[in-house]
Amino acid sequence: MGWQYWQRSAGPPAPAVGPGTEVPLPIPAPASSPAPAPTTTPAAPVETPAWPAFLPPEARATVELIQRGGPFPHRQDGSVFGNREGLLPRQPRGWYREYTVDTPGLSHRGARRIVTGGNPPRDWYYSDDHYRSFRAFEAPGNTP
16 A cells, blocks of 8 residues: 655645656746836926027027136127116126127127126026117026
8 A cells, every 4th residue: 555645735736747748837926017116206396497488599509608607609798788778777887798699690790699697697688689678587597
């Protein structure tokens, strides 16, 4: 009489293995789906003003140059703007600086300018008619 071994598990008995018999490999359990990523609340975005629609792309490039400190393409860029027209708020001489905004197709400086106030600049103005009018704006990334 032989000894019999009984499995206590609920599964079926293992198949007999002998010469020429293939042994079936165990079927792996289905992979569990990856754990959900922890939910985090993103930090509130820093409010930066958007570029005003009235600024042409070339003005944006000029603002970036001003914020970097140059180099500027025109020797007059960064020079004192005297506000002789009186259209900007009164400030001591040297408060305002002017910068050229290139106009595509022109071989000279053209009429477009950015005038800044303060050092570093905290006031920003754009003129597209050589100082006959100004539009104030906030430069994105500007730290008052």
